[in-house]
Amino acid sequence: MDPRVAVVILNWNGKCLLEKFLPSVIKSSYDNLQIIVGDNCSTDGSVDYLNLAFPTIKVIQSDKNYGFAEGYNKILSQVEADYFILLNSDVEVPENWIKPVIALMESDDQIAAAQPKIKSQSDQSKFEYAGAAGGFMDQYAYPFCRGRIFETIETDTGQYNDSIEIFWASGAALFIKSNYWKKARGLDADLFAHMEEIDLCWRLKNLGYKIMFCPDAEVYHVGGGSLNATNPFKTYLNFRNNLIIMQKNLSSSEAFRMIFIRFLLDLVALLNFLAKGEVKFAWAVSKAHFDFFKNFSITHKKKSDVQLPYSEHIGMYHKSIVYQYFIKKIKHFSRL
Incomplete structure (x- = not known):
């Protein structure tokens, strides 16, 4: 089985x-599947809608x-499965998006987490910002993706159709073995949102596990559903986290x-915001610091018991x- x-x-x-994208998830072809919606105390009638329109879907309310x-931590503590898939509500999926990733992860006990190819829901020929063809980190811990560097998003021409080990898998469609989720103690609630999946993957890599990209499955992400790029709070979270x-x-x-180096680079970003008259974003960087x-001191207490040399991490x-x-x-990953 x-x-x-x-x-x-x-x-x-x-x-x-949910009205737009949940039906595609329900049509998923994987057999041994449970679909759960964890509700973070919505006030828009989401729960009533789910109970009426999708009575077979399990709803867990916070x-x-x-x-x-922390929303995912609380919900997943109530879920029993071999694999968890953390899926954003603004993701559309084709029928056979689960099995190829599970097959890849089943092939190696050291694989803890993985992601499919993540493409734009509005233009499915292009990668999507949050994940693309797998996450990487540069020498100063700036995250970027195969298929997306900063604001440049590539067209998918099959250039990244190889299954490789990456540094981090996107939280938009994150596959993780439940035992490794528990071993890593889930996501860091203090991060609230943004980069929490990078932190989780980094902790797993420090424990000696692999994070993989599976090109044989893809999903289509709208992006910016919770906080868009014009929100200073997103800037604050990204710099702080x-x-x-x-x-x-x-x-x-x-x-x-x-x-120390990042503080210098962040200062350049802050000054650039000020030069463009974007005072709210400059303040967001300052507040993040x-x-x-x-x-x-709180963060220091949460340091991993093991920190492998950063330069030795694949990805x-x-x-x-x-x-x-x-x-x-x-501008393109393939030219780095």
Whole structure:
């Protein structure tokens, strides 16, 4: 029998997204499958709609909005399966999107997590920002993807149709073995949202496990469903959380050196926001730094017991992606 798989969709006031995309998930061809919607205390009638329109779907309700990270922690603590699939509510799926990824993960006990190819729902010829063909990190822990570097998104021509080990798998469609989810203790609730899947994958890699990309399955993501790029809070979370996951997952000596460099690079970003008159975004960067230091001791207590040398991780790019992209004008992953 195929392993038990639970597709878990976290919802917060996303009734319109459930109406549009949940039917495609229900049509998934995988046999040993349970579909669960975890509701983060929605006020838009989402739960009533689910109970009426999809009575066979299990709904688990939370008492308040816990955000992406803690929301999933609370829901998945109530789910029994061999594999969890964390699926965003704004993702459309074809019928056979599960089995190829599960087959890949079943082939190696050391594979803890994986992602399918993630493409744009509005233009399915292109990759999508949040994941594309697998996540990587540069020498200063800037995340980027095969198929997406900063704001440049590539057309999928089959150039990344190889199954490879990556640094991080996207939370938009994250496949993870439930025993490794529990071993890593799930997502870090203090991150709230953004980069929480990178932190999880980094912790798994420090434990010696693999994160994989499966090109034989693809999903179609709308993106920006919770926070879009014009929201300063997203800027705040990205800058703050990037520093937090570096402190947690790097050795103390590596963390000191790399965070110092990142502060200098973040200062350039802050000044650039000010030069463009984007004061709210400059303030978001400043607040991110302030809150990082404010919670430094709390984060320190959560450091991984084991930190493998950063440069030895597969999926780590040994140059600066900022320099390659903005100075050398290299926009595509295949040209790095």
